[in-house]
Amino acid sequence: MVKVIISGVMGRMGRTIARLAYEDKDVEIAGGVESPDCVHFHENIKEILNVEDIDAPITADLSKIIDRGDVIIDFAGNTEAVLGHLRLAAADENKKCMVIGTTGFSKEELEEIKELSKDIPVVLAPNMSIGVNLLFKLVEEAAKALKDKGFDIEVVEMHHRFKKDAPSGTAVKIVDILKDVTGIQRVVYGREGIYEDGRPSDEIAVFALRGGDVVGEHTVVFAGMGERIELVHKAGSRDIFAKGAVEAAKWVKDKPAGLYDMMDVLGLR
Numbered sequence: 028m029v030k031v032i033i034s035g036v037m038g039r040m041g042r043t044i045a046r047l048a049y050e051d052k053d054v055e056i057a058g059g060v061e062s063p064d065c066v067h068f069h070e071n072i073k074e075i076l077n078v079e080d081i082d083a084p085i086t087a088d089l090s091k092i093i094d095r096g097d098v099i100i101d102f103a104g105n106t107e108a109v110l111g112h113l114r115l116a117a118a119d120e121n122k123k124c125m126v127i128g129t130t131g132f133s134k135e136e137l138e139e140i141k142e143l144s145k146d147i148p149v150v151l152a153p154n155m156s157i158g159v160n161l162l163f164k165l166v167e168e169a170a171k172a173l174k175d176k177g178f179d180i181e182v183v184e185m186h187h188r189f190k191k192d193a194p195s196g197t198a199v200k201i202v203d204i205l206k207d208v209t210g211i212q213r214v215v216y217g218r219e220g221i222y223e224d225g226r227p228s229d230e231i232a233v234f235a236l237r238g239g240d241v242v243g244e245h246t247v248v249f250a251g252m253g254e255r256i257e258l259v260h261k262a263g264s265r266d267i268f269a270k271g272a273v274e275a276a277k278w279v280k281d282k283p284a285g286l287y288d289m290m291d292v293l294g295l296r
Contacts, residue, residue, distance in 0.1 A: 028053060029280045031273075032096035034060040034112055035103040036072060036085060040128065043269040044100055045072055049081065051273055058092035059085040060103070060112070089115055098124040098276040104191065106132050110139060117146040124282070126150045126275045128268065130196025144286035148279045152289040153196025155271030159245070160289045162260045166201055166247050169258060170208040173249050178256075179226060180205055181248040185236035193235040197245055205231055205247075 031048055035041040036059030048054045059072045069075055072083035086092055089099070089112050099116055101109050109129045116123040130153045132140065140151060154160070170180070182205075184198040194202075194216065202214055213230040243262040248255060262268070271289060278292045290296050 028055055029277050030055045030057040030095065030097045031276050032058045032060065032089070032092060032099045033072070034089070034099060034101040034109070035129075036075065037061045037065050037068065038102060038104060040102040040265055040269060040272075042075060043265045044102065044272050045076060047266065047269045048100075048273050048276075049076055049078065051277075053277055054273060056081055056083040057095035057097075058083045060089050060092075060099075061085055061087060062103075062105070062108070063087040093121055093123060096123060097280050098126060100126045100128070100272050100276055102128045102272070104129070106136055110136060113140060113143050113149070117143045122147055124148045124150075124276075124279045126272055126279060128152060128155055128272055130199075131192035141286055145284055147284050148282040148287065149285070150275045150279050150287045150289070150292060152271075152275070152292075153200050154243075154268065155275060155289050156260075156262060156267040157271065157293060158260050158267065159197055159262075160271075160293055160295055162245065162247075162258060163200060163204060163290065164295050165258050167204050167208055169247075169249060169256060170205050173251075173256075174209050176251070177228075178249040178251045179228065180209070180211070181232045181234070181250065183234045183236070183246045183248070185238070185241050185244045187240050187242065188238050190237060193237065194233050195235065195243070195245070197243070198233055198235065201245065201247060202231055202233060 033041055033044055048056050066087045069085055073081050103109050116125050182198055182201055184195045211229055215230055215232050245260050247258045275292045
């Protein structure tokens with residue numbers, strides 16, 4: 028049994044994670060964390076789930092409930108808040124595991140996450156669905172096969188109108204994979220103007236679309252002369268991300284300190 032604390036528990040993802048965690052016989056919900064502006068709406072996660080058989084207090088201060096859990100699942104909308112939780116989890120008196128699904132971290136913040144993961148096990152993943160992580164693997168294999176064969180690479184993603192970061196963390200991860208495999212380092216975001224000599228071959232283009240209630244769509248295009256390959260993932264429900272987060276929490280509980288991702292959790296390496 029793994030005891031989880033859910034940060035960002037009143038958000039769209041947080042509520043979904045809470046529901047799926049409650050339904051999982053191998054998981055116990057120990058508590059929740061939310062911003063001071065929201066925490067007064069509910070005092071306990073059982074109010075969110077409309078159940079009576081759990082006791083999982085909600086607080087704006089993780090330190091008040093950190094002893095109740097084994098793993099903190101963090102989908103807070105503020106990267107600084109997530110780092111604060113990670114520092115607390117990594118402290119000598121706590122040593123709790125972390126599963127981080129929040130995106131939009133700066134390079135400096137990612138470096139701090141990497142450093143803190145030397146003290147505790149951390150799963151950091153911009154997208155926790157099984158399908159998207161398989162997409163990462165397929166993109167890697169396709170890029171290897173098509174490298175130096177005249178294929179241009181374009182990445183297109185679309186999300187709901189409320190998403191804060193652009194491009195998505197998933198798109199950033201895809202680009203990182205493409206850069207590592209192809210050696211192409213020039214990345215352009217959208218296009219405007221005139222290309223006198225046409226599209227350069229040594230660039231990867233990324234387009235971020237926002238609108239409506241789209242959960243998440245990612246397309247990677249390998250366009251050659253006379254043929255085109257497209258790898259596409261479309262999310263129809265947030266359940267796929269939440270289920271991955273719960274699985275990651277169960278997986279990471281007894282792991283040694285280190286920085287992991289969903290490829291590790293799902294055994295796709």
